Amino acid sequence: MMxxxxxxxxxxxxxxxHYCPGCGHGIAHRLIAEIIDELDIRDRTIGIAPVGCAVLAxxxxxxxxxxxxxxxxxAVATGMKRTNPDKIxxxxxxxxxxxxxxxxxxxxxxxxxxxxxxxxxxNAVYGMTGGQMAPTTMLDQVTATTPKGRSAAEQGxxxxxxELLATLPGTIYIERCALSSVAQIxxxxxxxxxxxxLQLEGADGMSMVEVLSPCPTYWRMSxxxxxxxxxxxxxxxxPLGRLKG
Amino acid sequence: xxxxxxxxxxxxxxxxxxxxxxxxxxxxEVPAYMSRRMPEEGxxxxxxxxxxxxxxxxxxxxxxxxxxxxxxxxxxxSLMQEGIxxxxxxxxxxxxxxxxxGGPGLGNIAPSQADYFQATRGGGHGDYRTIVxxxxxxxxxVDCMPxxxxxxxxxxxxxxxxxxGILGQMMEPVVLEKKKGRELPPKDWALTGAAGRKQxxxxxxxxxxxxxxxxxxxxxxxxxxxxxxxxxxEEYEVDDADIVVVAYGVAARIVxxxxxxxxxxxxxxxxxxxxxxxxxxxxxxxxxxxxxxxFLVVEMSNGQMVEDVRLAVTGKAPVLFYGRPGGGVPTVDxxxxxxxxxxxxxxx
Numbered sequence: 077m078m079x080x081x082x083x084x085x086x087x088x089x090x091x092x093x094h095y096c097p098g099c100g101h102g103i104a105h106r107l108i109a110e111i112i113d114e115l116d117i118r119d120r121t122i123g124i125a126p127v128g129c130a131v132l133a134x135x136x137x138x139x140x141x142x143x144x145x146x147x148x149x150x151a152v153a154t155g156m157k158r159t160n161p162d163k164i165x166x167x168x169x170x171x172x173x174x175x176x177x178x179x180x181x182x183x184x185x186x187x188x189x190x191x192x193x194x195x196x197x198x199n200a201v202y203g204m205t206g207g208q209m210a211p212t213t214m215l216d217q218v219t220a221t222t223p224k225g226r227s228a229a230e231q232g233x234x235x236x237x238x239e240l241l242a243t244l245p246g247t248i249y250i251e252r253c254a255l256s257s258v259a260q261i262x263x264x265x266x267x268x269x270x271x272x273x274l275q276l277e278g279a280d281g282m283s284m285v286e287v288l289s290p291c292p293t294y295w296r297m298s299x300x301x302x303x304x305x306x307x308x309x310x311x312x313x314x315p316l317g318r319l320k321g
Numbered sequence: 322x323x324x325x326x327x328x329x330x331x332x333x334x335x336x337x338x339x340x341x342x343x344x345x346x347x348x349x350e351v352p353a354y355m356s357r358r359m360p361e362e363g364x365x366x367x368x369x370x371x372x373x374x375x376x377x378x379x380x381x382x383x384x385x386x387x388x389x390x391x392x393x394x395x396x397x398x399s400l401m402q403e404g405i406x407x408x409x410x411x412x413x414x415x416x417x418x419x420x421x422x423g424g425p426g427l428g429n430i431a432p433s434q435a436d437y438f439q440a441t442r443g444g445g446h447g448d449y450r451t452i453v454x455x456x457x458x459x460x461x462x463v464d465c466m467p468x469x470x471x472x473x474x475x476x477x478x479x480x481x482x483x484x485x486g487i488l489g490q491m492m493e494p495v496v497l498e499k500k501k502g503r504e505l506p507p508k509d510w511a512l513t514g515a516a517g518r519k520q521x522x523x524x525x526x527x528x529x530x531x532x533x534x535x536x537x538x539x540x541x542x543x544x545x546x547x548x549x550x551x552x553x554x555e556e557y558e559v560d561d562a563d564i565v566v567v568a569y570g571v572a573a574r575i576v577x578x579x580x581x582x583x584x585x586x587x588x589x590x591x592x593x594x595x596x597x598x599x600x601x602x603x604x605x606x607x608x609x610x611x612x613x614x615x616f617l618v619v620e621m622s623n624g625q626m627v628e629d630v631r632l633a634v635t636g637k638a639p640v641l642f643y644g645r646p647g648g649g650v651p652t653v654d655x656x657x658x659x660x661x662x663x664x665x666x667x668x669x
Contacts, residue, residue: 119516122385134522140512142384142523144377145407151374155381155389156512158365159339163385163514181377184370 085110087118087138094132098299100255100289101129104197105136107265108168111272112139121164122156124149128170129203147178150185153192164275166193172202175211175237182241186282189246193271194284196237199291200310207294211235214313219294234313238286242320248281249274249321252314254288256307260316267318274321283321288314324459325350325489327497328392328418328482331466333358334499337416338387339365341378343397346430347486348420351392372397376404376417383413384523386511388470392418394486395436396427398444405479406445410525410536412510414473416466417451418482420489423648431648432486434570437625440483441599448537450544451479452551453598455569459493461596471503472551476543477510483598485621487571487650547600554602555594558584559609562591564664567606567630568619569595572651576619579656588664598626606633615663616640619656621649 084090088109095101112118118139125133127146134141144152149167157165174182174196185192201219202208208221212234216225226234242250249271253264264287271283288310290302297305322330329351332340340355352368359366365382369375375391382389393401398419408415421436423429440453452472456462462484469480512521527533557580559565564583568576573594583590593609595602610616616638618627623646631640643659645651660666 118514120514122512122514124381131526134520134524138515138520140515140521142381142411142512143526144380145403148373148377148380148404151369151377152381152384154367154369154374155339155341155378155383156385158367158378159382159387159389160385160513180370181374184374187370188367 085113087112089136089138091135093136095129096293098290098292098302099129100199100287100291101197103255103261104195104287104289105133107261107268108166108195109137111265111269114269115272115276117164117272117276120162121166124152124165124167126167126169126173128173130168130170130197131204133168147173147176148181149173150178150181150190150192150194154185154188154190157190157192164193164272166195166272168195169197170203171198171200171210171212175235182237186241186244186247189281191275191278191280192282193275194282195268196284196286197289198286198314199289201291201294203291203294212314214309236314238284238319241284246281247284247320248279249283250319252286252288252316252319254306254311254316255290256288256303286314322459322495323350323490323492324462324484325420326354327459327463327495328466328484329354329358330497331463332390332416333362334497335467335470336388337364337390337470339382339389340391341367341369341375341389342391342393343369343372343375345394345397347422347489348392348394348418350489351418372400373403376401379415380404380408380413383408383415384411384512386508386513388474390416390418392420394420394422395424395433398436398439402445405451406447406449407525408479409449409451410447411523412477413523414477415479416469416473416482417479418484421483421485423646429648430486432571432621432650433646433648434485434572434621435625435646436483437598437620437622440481441601441629449540450547450599451481452476452547452600453481453483455483455596455598456488457570457573457594459488459491460495462488463495463497467500467502471505474505475503476547478543478547483570485571551597552600552602552604553596554605555596556592556605558591559593561589562614563589564615564617564660565609566590566592566617566619566656566660567595567626568592569598569626572619572621575651575653576656578653579660582653582657583660586666588660588666590660595626601629601633603629603633606630607635610634610637613638617659617663618642619651620644621651622646
C-alpha cells in the first residue's frame with residue numbers, strides 16, 4: 077500500500093524552476109504557498125513581487141500578483157491595503173529591493189503602521205544582476221563590486237534592517253529566520269504564518285519576517301557549503317529570533 | 322473656488338476612490354482639501370513620504386481596480402516618471418495632475434508651462450504615451466477631471482492634467498455637478514483575490530523574445546485609437562486670418578485678449594487652442610496651414626509646443642514663437658506687439 081507523505085501544495089504551481097541549484101527562493105515560495113492554503117486565503121490574497129531574482133514569483137505562486145518598480149512594494153502595498161482592507165496583502169522583497177533602493181518605502185510603511193505582511197529575503201548579494209554588493213553584504217565578503225571584500229571603511233557595515241524597523245511604533249511583529257536547516261525552515265514557516273495571521277486578525281501595524289537565504293551561485297559555494305556558511309557566519313551579524321511582537 | 326480645490330472636489334464627484342500625494346507648492350490646496358473631504362466620503366487619503374511613493378500607491382490602488390489619483394508640481398512630477406512608465410507598461414489607469422511651476426531644478430514657485438515636453442513625450446523610460454489635458458480656466462479644470470478618469474479607465478492609460486500655478490491658485494465661479502460618464506469596459510484584469518477564477522497578473526516585464534515587442538505594438542494600436550478619437554481643440558476666427566496664434570492653458574486666455582484687440586485694430590487674427598496636448602490637434606493646425614498665413618506660438622516657456630505646431634504645419638507656413646520662461650507671464654500688450662510686427666503693422 078503506497079501512501080503519499082509529501083506533495084505539492086495547490087497554490088504552488090507545477091512548473092520547472094528558474095532559480096539556481098541551492099537557492100532559497102524556492103523554499104520560501106513553497107512556505108508561502110503552504111501558508112496561503114492552510115489559512116484558506118487564496119481567494120483574497122494579493123502578492124507583490126519585487127525587482128530581483130524573485131521578480132517572476134507569480135510564475136510559481138498561483139495567487140493574484142503584481143510586479144512593481146524596484147524597492148516600491150511597500151508603497152504599492154499601501155495603495156492596495158488602504159483601498160481594500162478586506163484583502164490580504166503581502167510583499168516579497170530581496171535585500172537590494174528592501175534595504176537599499178526601497179529603504180524609504182519600507183521605513184515609512186512601517187512608520188505608518190500599514191497592515192501588511194512583508195517577507196524579506198536576505199541573501200547578502202544582488203543575485204539577478206550578477207552578485208554585486210548589497211547593503212546586507214558581510215564584511216570581507218567578495219562580490220562583483222567588492223573584489224577585495226567589503227570593508228567597513230569603504231562600504232560601511234552590513235545593514236540590520238529588522239533591528240531598525242523594530243524601533244518603530246508602527247511595526248507589530250519582526251522576526252529573523254533562516255533557511256539553513258530543516259529545523260530553521262520549520263521556524264521560518266511558523267514566523268511567516270504568524271505574520272499572515274496578524275493581518276487576518278486586523279492587528280494594527282506592519283509585520284515583517286526577515287529570511288536569511290542562501291545564494292550558492294554568487295557566494296561561489298556548493299549548496300551544502302552555502303547552508304553551512306549561512307548558519308555559521310551570517311547569523312552572527314544577523315542574529316535569529318523575534319525582535320518584536 | 323481656487324483651481325486646486327475645484328479640481329479636488331471634481332475628482333471626488335468623478336468617483337476617485339483614493340488620493341495619494343506629497344506637499345509641493347503651488348498645488349498644496351489639493352492634498353489639504355482631500356485630507357478633509359476623502360475621509361468624509363469614506364474614501365482614502367494618504368500623505369506619502371515622497372512623490373515616488375505617491376505614484377506607487379496610485380499604482381497599487383489602480384491594480385486592484387480602484388480609481389486613484391495624485392497631484393504634484395514639476396519637481397515632484399519628475400520623481401513620478403518612474404511610476405508613470407511602470408503604470409504604462411502594466412496598462413493601469415491613473416490620473417496625475419501637474420500644477421506646473423518654473424524649472425529646471427527647484428526653479429521657482431511661479432506659474433510655468435515648461436513641462437510640456439516631459440508631459441507629452443512620456444517623461445519616463447520606454448515606448449509609451451500619456452494623454453495630456455491642458456485646461457485654461459477653473460471650470461475647464463473641473464470638467465477635465467471626470468474626463469481624465471474616464472479616459473484612463475477606457476484606455477488603461479495615465480492621463481495627465483497639465484495645469485499651472487495661475488490656474489491652481491486662481492479663484493473663479495464653477496459649476497460642480499455629477500455628469501453621466503462614458504460606458505467603460507469591465508476591469509476583469511484587476512487584482513481582487515483569485516476567487517473562482519484563474520490568477521490575474523499585473524506586470525511590465527516581458528523577457529521572452531518578441532514578447533515586449535508584442536506589448537509595444539499593442540500599446541501603439543491603442544495610442545493610434547486615442548489619436549483618432551480623443552483630440553480636443555478650440556479655434557476662433559481662423560478662416561479669414563492672416564495670423565493664427567496657437568497657445569494652450571493660461572497662455573491661451575491672454576492670447577484671446579490680444580487677438581480681440583488685434584481684430585479691433587483691423588488685423589485679421591485668429592487663435593487655435595489645443596485642449597488635448599497629446600493627442601495633439603495636428604489635423605486642425607495642418608488644415609489651417611493649407612492657406613498661407615503666419616503662425617505665432619505663445620508659451621510660458623522658451624518654446625516646447627512650438628515644435629508640435631511646426632510638425633503639424635510641415636513647412637507650409639512660417640511658424641514663429643514668443644515665450645516667457647521661468648515664471649514670466651506674457652501680457653496682452655506683448656502678444657499684440659508681436660502680432661502687429663508679424664503683420665507689418667506700425668507700432669501705435
